[in-house]
Structure formats: C-alpha cells, structure tokens
Amino acid sequence: MGVDIKSIPYDDFKDNETLEELRKSGAPVWLSTLDSIVNWGRSNSVWPLTFATSCCGIEMMAAGAPRHDFARFGIEVYRASPRQADVIVVAGTIVRKMVPVLKRLYDQMADPKYVIAMGACAVSGGPFYYNSYSVVRGVDQVIPVDVYIPGCPPRPEALLYGVMQLQRKIQMKTLTGQNDVEPTPSLDPSTEDKSRFIMPEGAPEQTTEECKPSN
Amino acid sequence: MQTEQLTTFVQSLVPRALPGVSKQYPEFIILADKIHEVAKTLRENPETNMDYLFCLTAVDRNDGFHMVYHLTSSTFHHTLVLRVILPDKVNPVIITVSDIWRAAEYFEREVFDLFGIRFENHPDMRRLFLEDDWVGYPLRKDYKDSFTLER
Numbered sequence: 440m441g442v443d444i445k446s447i448p449y450d451d452f453k454d455n456e457t458l459e460e461l462r463k464s465g466a467p468v469w470l471s472t473l474d475s476i477v478n479w480g481r482s483n484s485v486w487p488l489t490f491a492t493s494c495c496g497i498e499m500m501a502a503g504a505p506r507h508d509f510a511r512f513g514i515e516v517y518r519a520s521p522r523q524a525d526v527i528v529v530a531g532t533i534v535r536k537m538v539p540v541l542k543r544l545y546d547q548m549a550d551p552k553y554v555i556a557m558g559a560c561a562v563s564g565g566p567f568y569y570n571s572y573s574v575v576r577g578v579d580q581v582i583p584v585d586v587y588i589p590g591c592p593p594r595p596e597a598l599l600y601g602v603m604q605l606q607r608k609i610q611m612k613t614l615t616g617q618n619d620v621e622p623t624p625s626l627d628p629s630t631e632d633k634s635r636f637i638m639p640e641g642a643p644e645q646t647t648e649e650c651k652p653s654n
Numbered sequence: 655m656q657t658e659q660l661t662t663f664v665q666s667l668v669p670r671a672l673p674g675v676s677k678q679y680p681e682f683i684i685l686a687d688k689i690h691e692v693a694k695t696l697r698e699n700p701e702t703n704m705d706y707l708f709c710l711t712a713v714d715r716n717d718g719f720h721m722v723y724h725l726t727s728s729t730f731h732h733t734l735v736l737r738v739i740l741p742d743k744v745n746p747v748i749i750t751v752s753d754i755w756r757a758a759e760y761f762e763r764e765v766f767d768l769f770g771i772r773f774e775n776h777p778d779m780r781r782l783f784l785e786d787d788w789v790g791y792p793l794r795k796d797y798k799d800s801f802t803l804e805r
Binding site: 536568569570572573576 | 785803
C-alpha cells in the first residue's frame with residue numbers, strides 16, 4: 440500500500456526567478472552565516488495556526504495526518520493560540536462577518552509571521568466571487584499573503600508544495616532585510632475601486648496600516 | 655398514518671387546501687390565517703402527532719413569499735409539507751409557530767434575517783446571522799447592495 444507522491448522536478452520547483460535572483464545579490468560574510476542559521480531554524484519549524492473555515496480545512500488535516508504527514512517538512516504542530524503560531528493557513532471561505540476575527544488573529548501572531556491563502560475561496564473568493572452578499576473576494580483584501588495555493592480544495596500535495604515555497608521564501612530573508620520579498624500587500628482602499636471592498640455602506644473607514652507586515 | 659389517510663385528514667381539517675407541487679411528500683397550500691390552527695391540530699392530534707418540525711423556510715416567488723413547513727412524526731414517521739403564500743412582497747407578516755415547536759424560534763429568526771418576513775407573537779424577533787445594523791434582506795430577489803458583484 441502507499442500513495443505515489445510524484446516528486447516535483449527540481450527545475451520546476453526552482454522555477455521562480457525572483458527568489459533565485461536575490462541570492463546573487465550577496466551579503467556580508469558573517470551576517471550571511473548568521474542568516475543561514477536563523478533561516479534554517481525558522482524555515483524548518485513553521486508552526487501553523489489551527490484555523491480552517493471549510494472544506495480546505497479537511498485537506499489541511501489530511502496533509503497533517505500520517506499519509507501525507509507534512510511534519511516531514513518542518514511545518515510541524517498545529518497551535519491553538521495565534522501567539523505561538525508562525526503561519527496562518529487561511530483554509531476556506533472568509534465571510535464579511537469573519538473578517539474582524541481573522542484580522543485580530545493575524546495581529547495577535549508574533550513576528551515573523553506568514554500567511555498562506557489555501558484554496559479558491561481564500562485566493563479570490565472562488566465560486567462565491569459573483570452574486571454573494573457575504574463572501575470576501577480573496578483574503579488578501581484583509582491580510583497580506585505570502586503564498587497562494589489554488590484548488591478547490593487543493594490536494595494535500597499542493598499544500599505541501601505551497602509550504603515548501605514558503606520555506607524557500609523564509610530562507611531568502613536576511614537580518615538586514617535587503618533580500619526581503621514583500622508579501623502581496625493588502626489593497627489600498629483609497630486607490631482601489633471601493634465596491635470591491637468588504638465594508639458595507641456607512642461602516643467606519645478601516646485602515647490597512649495595522650495589518651501591514653512589520654518585518 | 656399512510657399518505658392517503660394523512661391527505662384525507664388535512665383535507666377534512668382545511669377543506670379548501672390546494673395540493674402542492676412536492677413529489678416527495680404530501681403537500682398542501684393553505685391560507686395564512688389558518689396555519690397556526692392547522693399546525694396546532696397536527697401537533698396535538700394523537701393520530702398525526704407531528705412533533706418534529708424539521709424544516710421551516712421561505713421561497714421568494716413571483717406571486718409572493720412562500721413559507722414552507724416540513725413536519726414529521728417521530729412515532730409514526732409520516733411527513734407532511736404545508737405551504738403558505740404571502741402575497742405582500744414588501745412587508746410580509748405571518749403568525750409564528752414557535753409556540754407549537756420550539757425549533758421554529760431559530761428557523762423564523764433565520765427567515766426574518768434573510769427574507770424579512772416578520773412573525774407575529776415571536777418571543778425574540780431579531781436577526782440571527784447578520785449584524786443587527788444590516789440594511790435589507792439578502793435572499794430577496796430584489797436585494798441590492800454596494801458589495802455584491804452581479805453576473
């Protein structure tokens with residue numbers, strides 16, 4: 440018995456020019472050694488927050504269960520408290536009523552923190568993009584996203600792939616911050632089309648400042 | 655009771671009840687002022703004993719809002735559907751059945767929340783899912799807001 444998980448061809452896995460270009464930019468020797476130690480530690484113990492709002496959560500549980508077992512890759516142990524978590528995997532539909540809760544969870548996480556948008560709903564609103572009075576069209580309208588995983592729901596392998604991309608991203612970090620790849624920022628309500636935004640008419644203006652990444 | 659007996663029983667209760675469209679269960683369209691009395695009889699009559707309201711919902715149709723009640727009996731396992739048509743599409747009102755089945759209390763709050771149908775004598779007529787300051791009733795066909803993208 441067993442599942443054939445096709446290994447990702449190395450060239451495909453590395454097919455992300457942004458990250459590999461950054462490696463060329465270089466860094467002071469002693470800092471770069473320190474960086475690699477810090478990044479080795481951070482990228483190999485990414486603790487996710489127990490947060491799932493629909494069927495993607497089931498796939499996330501499957502990814503954590505023995506058959507796929509993403510503890511192999513260091514995304515280890517689900518934390519029930521945002522204060523102990525490094526990454527929030529937004530697995531599922533986010534409705535407007537959920538937005539303040541999600542935002543608070545993100546704000547409560549300690550830096551450095553990362554966001555994975557898992558599944559069509561978290562990426563763009565997915566099947567609820569049109570004709571829905573309640574579903575937020577993409578979690579990136581609320582919090583900054585590091586990795587998007589498309590699928591409805593994505594298979595556990597896709598989540599594993601996404602997590603490994605996040606680990607690569609973490610490994611590019613430096614203490615001086617020169618190689619930082621900023622996550623997709625929250626859209627700016629002042630410049631974007633207002634109708635895409637989550638707040639109904641008459642609601643107080645929301646600032647996106649407090650949920651910008653600070654690292 | 656068998657379906658035929660149940661049908662005859664309801665017809666004796668409300669002689670002018672029209673048969674509904676359901677193919678799965680016996681269904682009757684009855685008048686709004688009769689619903690409370692019919693529901694109470696069906697619940698209290700030992701031969702029907704409809705002690706379980708397993709679904710209460712509403713439908714927005716061209717001729718008005720349709721209230722749909724799915725009743726079943728946990729002793730006889732027979733099921734019956736009652737439908738009430740409320741022609742008023744702006745301010746529909748109907749009497750509550752939450753004094754007959756406690757479960758209707760939340761069902762009716764949900765229907766009020768999403769369709770704006772008010773229930774007379776309901777003990778706690780508030781929105782259930784949406785915020786209290788929400789404007790409009792989102793499952794109505796004529797609902798419009800600034801958030802929804804239509805296609």
